[in-house]
Amino acid sequence: MHIDHQPNMDGLVLKIENLSIAFGGLKAVDDLSFEIKENEVFGLIGPNGAGKTTAFNCITQFYRPDSGNIYFKDRKGKVQNLLEHGVHEIIELGLVRTFQNVELIRELSIIDNVLIGAHTDFNATIFDQAFRLPRAVKEERRMRQKAYEILETLGIEDRADQLVGGQPYGILKKVEFARSLISDPKLIILDEPAAGLNDTETMELSKRIRRISKELNCAILLVEHDMRLVMDVCDRICAISFGKFLAKGTPKEIKENKDVQVAYLGIEVTENAEE
Numbered sequence: 001m002h003i004d005h006q007p008n009m010d011g012l013v014l015k016i017e018n019l020s021i022a023f024g025g026l027k028a029v030d031d032l033s034f035e036i037k038e039n040e041v042f043g044l045i046g047p048n049g050a051g052k053t054t055a056f057n058c059i060t061q062f063y064r065p066d067s068g069n070i071y072f073k074d075r076k077g078k079v080q081n082l083l084e085h086g087v088h089e090i091i092e093l094g095l096v097r098t099f100q101n102v103e104l105i106r107e108l109s110i111i112d113n114v115l116i117g118a119h120t121d122f123n124a125t126i127f128d129q130a131f132r133l134p135r136a137v138k139e140e141r142r143m144r145q146k147a148y149e150i151l152e153t154l155g156i157e158d159r160a161d162q163l164v165g166g167q168p169y170g171i172l173k174k175v176e177f178a179r180s181l182i183s184d185p186k187l188i189i190l191d192e193p194a195a196g197l198n199d200t201e202t203m204e205l206s207k208r209i210r211r212i213s214k215e216l217n218c219a220i221l222l223v224e225h226d227m228r229l230v231m232d233v234c235d236r237i238c239a240i241s242f243g244k245f246l247a248k249g250t251p252k253e254i255k256e257n258k259d260v261q262v263a264y265l266g267i268e269v270t271e272n273a274e275e
């Protein structure tokens with residue numbers, strides 16, 4: 001049962017309390033709690049099968065957790081318990097996610113794919129849009145300009161009018177990222193954004209993630225295997241193992257944490273092996 005109390009969300013965008021979910025007998029997420037501050041880049045790490053994907057599927061209401069609470073401060077600054085909202089309402093509250101596999105429409109241009117993410121932001125009604133009323137035309141122009149600026153931030157504005165089909169993978173990842181940014185989110189969950197990128201692209205991504213969180217005033221939850229990216233870009237990190245909380249702290253603290261080294265980095269630490 002979800003406890004009905006108002007948590008203190010000062011300076012926070014997300015607060016996860018005692019989250020648990022089991023599949024059959026397997027506890028995929030087990031009594032997990034962590035908090036994400038407004039505008040911070042926060043990393044969730046753990047070995048394969050640790051429960052990272054399950055945790056964020058609970059956050060986005062893709063899965064219903066067995067117990068726990070997930071509080072989110074929405075665009076208007078109101079605290080919402082996400083468990084009381086459906087998947088489709090989550091974006092409107094200001095929480096967006098990207099997918100491991102890029103899902104774009106190949107037959108549309110890059111900028112049109114970005115505009116698809118803007119539907120919740122369109123103030124003109126469907127009626128206005130259908131009849132191309134001035135309000136809708138003006139609104140579309142405004143959104144197009146915004147989409148273009150986001151493509152500029154990501155460094156791919158020169159491809160705005162090119163079709164998505166045939167673009168390299170690194171570009172597709174950026175288009176998907178751009179699409180999540182156009183809805184003015186307060187929190188973006190990036191699911192393995194570095195998967196499939198080469199070293200140069202990953203380094204570039206790291207710079208852009210930081211820039212985006214500053215410029216667009218939003219927090220980022222990064223679920224990622226690439227430790228270099230996580231260590232480079234995150235303000236704070238939470239490490240989990242077998243669904244349970246393991247450690248949290250700055251990248252430096254996490255790197256030095258013995259439990260994390262054993263569980264995640266696969267480094268055997270013997271009792272007396274102090275350097």
Ligand SMILES: Nc1ncnc2c1ncn2[C@@H]1O[C@H](COP(=O)(O)OP(=O)(O)OP(=O)(O)O)[C@@H](O)[C@H]1O
Pocket residue numbers: 023026027028046047048049050051052053054055
């Ligand atoms: N829908 C499901 N049904 C049954 N078991 C599941 C389901 N989803 C996840 N699991 C199990 O829950 C555990 C946690 O999986 P999860 O995918 O959340 O881990 P992860 O940390 O994201 O792993 P990876 O880094 O490999 O993506 C695993 O043992 C997995 O097999």
